[in-house]
Amino acid sequence: MGIAVVTGASSGIGREFALRIGNEEGIEELWAIARRRERLQDLIPQCRARVRVLELDLLRDDSLEKLERLLKKEAPQIVYLVNGAGFGLFGAFEALSLKEQLDMIALNVGALTALTHLCLPYMQRGGRIFQMSSLSAFQPLPFVGVYGAGKAYVLRFSRALNRELRPKKVGVTAVCPGWTKTAFFDRAANSDAVCVYDFFFTPARVVTKALADGKKGRDLSVCGLSVYLKLLLSKVLPHRLIMKLWCLQQKKEGLFGEKRT
Numbered sequence: 001m002g003i004a005v006v007t008g009a010s011s012g013i014g015r016e017f018a019l020r021i022g023n024e025e026g027i028e029e030l031w032a033i034a035r036r037r038e039r040l041q042d043l044i045p046q047c048r049a050r051v052r053v054l055e056l057d058l059l060r061d062d063s064l065e066k067l068e069r070l071l072k073k074e075a076p077q078i079v080y081l082v083n084g085a086g087f088g089l090f091g092a093f094e095a096l097s098l099k100e101q102l103d104m105i106a107l108n109v110g111a112l113t114a115l116t117h118l119c120l121p122y123m124q125r126g127g128r129i130f131q132m133s134s135l136s137a138f139q140p141l142p143f144v145g146v147y148g149a150g151k152a153y154v155l156r157f158s159r160a161l162n163r164e165l166r167p168k169k170v171g172v173t174a175v176c177p178g179w180t181k182t183a184f185f186d187r188a189a190n191s192d193a194v195c196v197y198d199f200f201f202t203p204a205r206v207v208t209k210a211l212a213d214g215k216k217g218r219d220l221s222v223c224g225l226s227v228y229l230k231l232l233l234s235k236v237l238p239h240r241l242i243m244k245l246w247c248l249q250q251k252k253e254g255l256f257g258e259k260r261t
Contacts, residue, residue: 001028003076005119007058007085007111009043010034013132013177014084016203020211021080022047029076033058033067034085058085058111059103068118078122081129083112088147101146108150113157125169128214131158133174135227138234139242151176155220162219173214177206178227201227 004021008014009032022030022043029050032040037055044051054070056063086108089096112131123129136148137155158174165172179200206223213221222228234242 001077002026002079002124003029003031003122004049004080004082005031005033005076005078005115006080006082007033007115008082008132009084010036010039012084013175013203013206014082015039015043016207017082017084017130017210018043019046020207021082022049022051024049027079031076058115059106064111064114064118067115071118071122076122077124078119079124079127081115081119081123081127083115083129083131085111086132088144090144090147092143093145096146104146105150108147109153112154116161120170123168123170127170129158129161129170129172130210130214130221131172131174133158133176135176135178135222135230137174137176138231139239141246142243159219171214171217171219173210173219173221175206175210175221176227176231177201177223178230 004018004024004027006014006018006021009018009030011034014034018030018032021027022032023046027049029052030043030047031052031054032043033054033056034040035055035057037053040051040053040055044053054067056067058064087104088108089100089104093101116129116131119129131154133154134148134151136144137151139148141148155174155176158172162172201223209223210221222231
């Protein structure tokens, strides 16, 4: 019986993954993981597969332990794992609370690593893991520093793991979208630290590209020509220049490095 495990399934890109995968042939059951039970239950009539609602807070050790016990008990045949849970915070490092930033690292990095480790023994040949990274993974960005650093971890971890798992025929794809219109911004954009967004993608477009890239065996999924061009520029331009251009765009610095208020 083919199983899909999707975290962050209550909203945004994670929810879009859950809907797409939950209606694929061969997927008999979707394990939908998030904190909001009512949003997870909304998936039930929209998916062809059976939906198992797992109301878990992945910042809590007891939630991870509960999932581990369930995996051991049922030994599912996992075809897809989507690590879609996460959140971001925009702002100066010293202005953001320490707890929120540590929680961000714990969820975006720690929980993703834990879920991957817990589910990997049950992944089937030909299965695929999708890890939510970001365009911010490719360069340091002031005022998005901790978030971007975490996504850089996800990118490098995912590509390395993809290579490790070749003998098992299990693939790993790091999904690196640009700005995507989701509830992510309700929490992330709580100040004017980042106020210029050049283009928004939809979750549907990001997930469509990710699933297509996964089927092609790619370890990286980038949606949109503008995002791909930024990725290329991050490889050829000095990071010092990229950070300067970013600060100019966000009106944090003048042309000659003077701070703006």
